[in-house]
Every structure is written in structure tokens, then in C-alpha cells.
Amino acid sequence: MNAAYEFVTGPLAWIAWGIFLLGSAWRLISMYQLAKKKDASSWAFLDLGFSLRSIVNWLIPFNALGWRKNPLLTVTTFAFHVCLVAVPVFLMAHVALWTEFFGLSYATLPDNVADIMTLVVLAACLVFAGRRLTQKDVAYITTGKDWLALAIVALPFLTGFLAYHQVFDYQIMLIAHIVAGEIMLAAIPFTRLSHMVFAAFTRAYMGSEFGGVRHARDW
Amino acid sequence: MGITERLIEDAGLRRGVSLLTPEKIEKTIVAVLQGETGARLKTYAETCMRCGMCAEACHFALSHPGDPSYTPAGKVHQTMSVLLDKKGRVDPDFIYGMAQLAYTECNLCRRCVHLCPIGIDTAYIMSTVRRICHKLGCTPQYMQDTAHSHASTFNQMWVKDDEWTDSLMWQEDEAREEFPGLRIPLDKEGADIYYSVIAPEPKFRTQLIYQAAAIMHMAGVDWTMPAQTGWDNSDMCMFSGDFEVMGRLKRQHFESAQKLKVKRIVMGECGHAFRSVYDVGNRWLGWRWHPVPVIHAVEFYWELIQEGKIKLAKKFPGPVTIQDPCNIVRGRGLQQKLREVTRFLVEGDIIEMHPNMEHNFCCAAGGGVINCGPPFKNVRVEGNAVKAEQLKATGVKTIITPCHNCHGGLHDIIHHHKLGMDLKFLSDIIYECMEKPEA
Numbered sequence: 001m002n003a004a005y006e007f008v009t010g011p012l013a014w015i016a017w018g019i020f021l022l023g024s025a026w027r028l029i030s031m032y033q034l035a036k037k038k039d040a041s042s043w044a045f046l047d048l049g050f051s052l053r054s055i056v057n058w059l060i061p062f063n064a065l066g067w068r069k070n071p072l073l074t075v076t077t078f079a080f081h082v083c084l085v086a087v088p089v090f091l092m093a094h095v096a097l098w099t100e101f102f103g104l105s106y107a108t109l110p111d112n113v114a115d116i117m118t119l120v121v122l123a124a125c126l127v128f129a130g131r132r133l134t135q136k137d138v139a140y141i142t143t144g145k146d147w148l149a150l151a152i153v154a155l156p157f158l159t160g161f162l163a164y165h166q167v168f169d170y171q172i173m174l175i176a177h178i179v180a181g182e183i184m185l186a187a188i189p190f191t192r193l194s195h196m197v198f199a200a201f202t203r204a205y206m207g208s209e210f211g212g213v214r215h216a217r218d219w
Numbered sequence: 220m221g222i223t224e225r226l227i228e229d230a231g232l233r234r235g236v237s238l239l240t241p242e243k244i245e246k247t248i249v250a251v252l253q254g255e256t257g258a259r260l261k262t263y264a265e266t267c268m269r270c271g272m273c274a275e276a277c278h279f280a281l282s283h284p285g286d287p288s289y290t291p292a293g294k295v296h297q298t299m300s301v302l303l304d305k306k307g308r309v310d311p312d313f314i315y316g317m318a319q320l321a322y323t324e325c326n327l328c329r330r331c332v333h334l335c336p337i338g339i340d341t342a343y344i345m346s347t348v349r350r351i352c353h354k355l356g357c358t359p360q361y362m363q364d365t366a367h368s369h370a371s372t373f374n375q376m377w378v379k380d381d382e383w384t385d386s387l388m389w390q391e392d393e394a395r396e397e398f399p400g401l402r403i404p405l406d407k408e409g410a411d412i413y414y415s416v417i418a419p420e421p422k423f424r425t426q427l428i429y430q431a432a433a434i435m436h437m438a439g440v441d442w443t444m445p446a447q448t449g450w451d452n453s454d455m456c457m458f459s460g461d462f463e464v465m466g467r468l469k470r471q472h473f474e475s476a477q478k479l480k481v482k483r484i485v486m487g488e489c490g491h492a493f494r495s496v497y498d499v500g501n502r503w504l505g506w507r508w509h510p511v512p513v514i515h516a517v518e519f520y521w522e523l524i525q526e527g528k529i530k531l532a533k534k535f536p537g538p539v540t541i542q543d544p545c546n547i548v549r550g551r552g553l554q555q556k557l558r559e560v561t562r563f564l565v566e567g568d569i570i571e572m573h574p575n576m577e578h579n580f581c582c583a584a585g586g587g588v589i590n591c592g593p594p595f596k597n598v599r600v601e602g603n604a605v606k607a608e609q610l611k612a613t614g615v616k617t618i619i620t621p622c623h624n625c626h627g628g629l630h631d632i633i634h635h636h637k638l639g640m641d642l643k644f645l646s647d648i649i650y651e652c653m654e655k656p657e658a
Contacts, residue, residue, distance in 0.1 A: 031261070032258075034257045034258040034261065035257060035259070037257065038255075038256065038257025038258065039258050039259050041503075041505075042259055044507050045507075054338070058336055064333065064334075065333040065334055065574075065578055066272050066273075066276075066333060066334035066335060067336075069272070069275040069276075069334060070272045070334075073270065077336075131270075131271070132269075137271045137274040137280070137287035137290050137292075137293065138269065138270070138271035138287075139287070140220070140288065140290070140293050140296065141287070141290070141292045141293055141296045142269055143269065146269045192265070192266065192268060194265055194266060195265075195266035195268060195337060198262045198265070198266050199266060199336070199337045199338075201262070202263065202266060202338045203337060203338040205259070206332060206338030206340065207338070210332070210549075213498060214498070214549060214551055214552060215551060216548065216549050216550075216551070216554075216577045217333075217577055218332055218333065219333065
């Protein structure tokens with residue numbers, strides 16, 4: 001079991017982070033080159049000010065028309081994304097690993113807060129899944145890729161929660177949790193999760209078009 | 220559920236599809252996807268999380284509650300997503316449905332942009348689908364007829380060169396009875412304003428040219444209209460996917476204005492033409508901005524009012540409501556100027572529709588949908604029941620909308636739903652209410 005732990009926190013972690021960071025960089029750079037080559041008539045209108053205007057307006061809950069028209073999804077998606085990022089980054093046990101391996105140390109979330117935030121992520125995943133199953137307009141457009149993305153994100157939190165509360169075998173659950181987390185990292189550049197890499201740019205482009213050319217709001 | 224369950228017979232689509240082979244389809248689709256699309260389409264296809272938020276955006280979806288195949292993402296799901304997944308290996312019957320959906324069930328109005336957190340431009344995706352259909356020769360018969368007219372005559376309505384100048388001189392002649400000294404100056408070099416219209420104006424809404432001439436005359440504007448091709452600013456090729464001809468049309472329009480060394484182009488009260496000249500054609504031609512400044516009639520009238528050049532003898536009796544044309548509101552942000560002009564002209568309230576301004580619902584005629592002709596009329600009339608409800612809720616008699624497509628679309632909605640409302644262009648009201656010479 002120790003050897004397995006060593007492996008998943010050692011070589012496998014390096015591979016997962018490597019795929020995540022290098023893969024994301026490669027996707028961004030190749031997309032940038034493609035945009036310069038094939039989307040010149042769009043690229044020409046990119047504007048930092050209007051990009052930020054659009055991004056900021058969409059980062060405020062219930063500000064954009066889309067958020068106002070979908071209140072359940074708005075609450076769910078904002079809570080989901082905040083917890084999704086904050087828990088892995090600021091969890092005490094994770095920071096301890098950074099300290100152990102690299103001597104890094106920074107602020108942490110109290111464990112009980114992180115526990116609740118984990119439940120928020122899982123509840124949000126249930127809401128997303130429920131919409132895909134029961135809401136006709138969402139079910140109609142749902143594909144395997146969407147279920148895959150949801151599963152990849154839900155698993156690290158589910159296994160992390162179970163490991164923390166020592167349900168089933170702690171060692172096995174911990175290793176499963178680490179592997180699930182690594183799968184999520186490695187999947188980011190190559191699945192629907194790539195919106196983490198690209199969404200700011202698609203939003204920025206739309207903001208630039210609406211701000212600089214169409215002189216209208218895009219939120 | 221989906222387009223295959225609501226196919227409509229169209230001669231153009233049927234004949235186009237009958238000539239297709241799987242090889243030709245694949246080759247054409249791959250050529251367009253690889254040759255003409257890039258990072259935009261790729262990121263849109265990949266990062267659409269299929270959240271369904273855009274369902275609330277589309278008048279087609281809202282008018283068909285419970286049928287998700289009309290939602291923006293649902294439409295992409297049935298068309299571009301399939302082309303990408305199958306790498307173009309689809310059969311001719313699929314192309315029929317794809318073409319019908321792209322040409323008649325999406326107005327390219329871009330309202331869904333306001334509901335997509337990621338900022339996906341569904342109109343761009345549907346335009347690319349149309350581009351593929353055009354390349355495959357599968358376009359609705361009526362729309363293709365207008366595209367042919369553009370290609371052969373540089374105008375949308377098969378107006379012959381002599382008919383064009385005849386129509387202008389006829390309107391000038393008529394108007395001189397009411398406005399002695401009025402001219403419609405043809406090919407006047409160095410004029411301040413080059414006034415361009417869409418071909419339906421000389422063809423069957425000639426009074427709009429009369430009214431424009433009256434307004435120009437009374438406001439003392441130094442203006443001209445071109446005697447040669449280039450006068451028609453409309454563009455069905457932009458909507459059919461025939462971008463090559465679109466480029467020729469826009470070049471002709473700009474070059475005709477450049478030859479006359481005019482200071483600015485003022486476009487008549489049309490939305491799609493404005494989109495074509497202001498936002499689309501220039502890009503196809505490789506111009507970031509326009510070689511001659513371009514403004515829409517709403518902005519022009521607004522300027523004239525600011526300068527005190529439009530003098531009213533009376534005000535138009537309100538209340539009125541305003542139909543915001545997508546292409547000058549989401550396309551150019553003219554919603555406030557439209558209201559300021561309306562307030563200047565109308566006595567009484569503007570009863571707003573909700574949603575309005577840049578969140579307005581499209582008339583369902585735009586994007587070339589009305590140009591697909593009678594076979595698809597009910598698609599757009601029944602596909603915009605929400606607009607009928609919006610209009611009814613205002614309780615007013617008069618709708619002001621500075622767009623030809625909005626007029627066409629709302630006219631049919633008003634009749635179908637027996638709303639008994641009148642439609643007005645701004646120029647209708649300015650002409651009716653302005654000071655005129657003593658007869």
C-alpha cells in the first residue's frame with residue numbers, strides 16, 4: 001500500500017501536473033496560432049478594456065440576463081466553481097503536502113468549512129446531473145462528453161469526502177482520491193473541462209465585439 | 220423531436236439535395252471546416268457545456284415550449300455538432316434538414332449571446348452551417364432567387380438599371396408638387412450624404428424614397444443617390460452563405476460612394492443591410508473599418524433633430540411601442556437614439572415591450588428567414604408567438620420600427636394573431652408630422 005501511495009504522490013502526480021500544465025499551455029498556444037491564422041477578422045477586434053468589461057459583468061451573480069433567467073443554475077454554478085477551486089487549493093491536508101514536498105506554506109481552510117464546501121460541490125453535481133436527466137432542454141443536448149466531465153469532477157470530491165470521514169478502507173480511498181484528482185488535472189486540457197482554459201477568451205472576444213463594434217452590452 | 224419531424228417541401232432544397240453524393244458532401248464540409256473556420260468554431264464546439272441556459276433566449280424555443288429542438292444549443296446539436304462528430308460523413312437527407320433548420324429556424328439575431336456565460340456566438344455557427352449548405356447548392360428557392368438577383372444585377376429584386384433611375388425621377392416628380400424645388404440629386408459628386416436603400420424600396424415601398432427625399436429637402440441636406448449599381452445596400456448573399464457575392468456587393472456599394480467622393484453613407488431604415496455593410500461585408504473584404512463612414516437612418520435622424528433641422532408641424536398621437544431591430548440594437552447600440560427620436564416625434568408615452576432594447580426578441584423575419592418565402596411563412600409566424608404576446612401586452616395601436624424585416628415579420632404576426640396594430644417607419648412619422656411648404 002505504501003508503494004502505491006508513493007507512486008501516486010510521486011511519479012503519477014508529476015505526470016498529472018505535467019499533462020495539466022503543459023497540455024493547457026499547448027492548447028492555448030496552438031489555439032492562439034490557429035486564431036491568428038484563420039480568425040483574423042475576429043482577432044482584429046480584440047480589446048482588453050471591453051474584454052474585462054464583459055468578464056467582470058458575467059462574474060457578478062444575477063447581473064447578466066443569462067443568470068437572471070436561470071436562478072437555480074446561477075446559484076449552483078457560482079457556489080460550485082468557488083468551492084471547486086478553493087477546496088483543493090486551500091485544504092489543510094493539501095497544503096501540508098506542498099509543505100512536505102516543496103516547503104511551501106500558505107493560508108488554509110478550516111477542515112469543517114472545507115467539508116461543507118465539498119458537500120456543496122457534490123450537491124451541485126447532483127443538481128447538474130438532475131438537470132441533464134429531467135430538464136428536457138438540457139437532456140436533449142447532453143452527450144457522453146458532458147457526463148464524462150461531470151464524473152471526472154465529482155469523483156475527487158466524493159472520494160476525498162469518504163477518505164476524510166474514513167468510510168470504507170482509508171488507505172484505498174485515499175489512493176483512489178489522489179488518482180481521481182490526478183485524472184481531473186490531466187483531463188482539463190482535453191475534455192469539456194477545457195472551458196477552464198478557454199472560457200475567458202471566448203467571453204473576451206464576445207465582449208470586444210459588443211463593446212468595440214456593436215456598442216451594446218453583451219450581458 | 221427535431222427537424223426531421225417537421226420537414227417542409229421546398230423546390231430549391233429538394234433539387235439541391237437530389238444532386239448530392241456522400242463524397243461531395245464530405246469533401247465540401249471538410250473544405251469549409253478546414254479552410255474557413257478556425258479557433259472560434261473549435262472553442263465554441265468544445266467548451267459549450269450543454270448547460271441549456273440559452274433555451275431562455277430564443278423566440279423559437281419560447282414559442283414552442285417543451286420542444287428543446289428549437290433552443291440555440293439544440294439547433295447546433297442537430298447541425299454543426301453532427302458535422303463535426305461525423306467529420307462530414309452525413310447523407311443527403313441530413314443536409315435537407317440541416318439546411319431547413321439553419322435557414323428558417325434561426326434569425327441569427329444573437330440574443331442567445333446574452334444568455335451564454337462562455338459567450339458562444341450561435342449565429343456564427345449557424346452562418347457557417349448555411350455557408351456549407353450554399354457550397355452544397357442546397358438553399359431555399361426564394362432566398363436563392365434573391366441571391367441570383369444580387370449576382371446578376373447588384374440588387375436584390377431584379378430592378379433594372381433604367382427602372383432604378385426611373386423610380387427615383389418618378390418620386391422626385393411626384394414630390395415636387397408638394398415640395399417645389401425638391402430634387403433627388405443623382406450622382407452628385409462631393410455630397411455630404413450618400414443615401415442608399417434596399418431594393419424593395421424602389422420595387423414596392425417607393426413611398427419611402429419619397430419620404431426620405433422630403434426629409435432631406437426640408438432639412439436642407441446636401442445629399443445624393445447613385446444612378447449606377449451600388450445603390451442597393453441589402454444582402455441576401457450574406458444570409459445564404461454566398462460570401463463571394465456578398466463581398467462583390469459590399470465593394471460595389473462602398474466604391475460607388477467613393478467614386479462620388481461623398482463624406483458619409485446614410486443607410487435607410489433596414490437592419491440586415493446595416494449588419495452587412497457595417498459589420499460583415501467589410502470583414503470579408505479585409506477591411507477593419509469602412510472606407511466611407513456608415514450610419515443608419517436612426518442615427519441620421521437623431522443628428523438632424525439635434526441640429527434642429529427637423530421641424531414638426533404637429534406631433535404623432537401616441538402611445539406607441541418600439542420594436543428594436545436586432546441588427547441596429549444588438550448590432551450597433553442605437554436603442555437610446557431610437558427612443559430619443561421617437562420621443563421627439565410622438566405625443567404621449569412609449570409603452571415598452573419586455574424584454575426590450577439589446578435584450579429584445581427578434582421579429583423572426585430577420586436573418587434571411589422571411590426571404591425563404593411562402594413555404595416557410597408559418598415557421599416564423601408560429602415560431603414567434605412570444606412576440607405576439609409582447610405586442611398585445613402593450614395595448615397600443617402603433618408600433619414604430621426602423622427596419623424592413625421587422626415590418627415584414629410583425630405584419631404577418633399582427634395579421635395571424637389579429638392584433639389590429641399599425642406599423643410605422645420613423646420616416647413615415649417624420650413625413651406625416653413635419654412642417655411642409657404651404658400648398
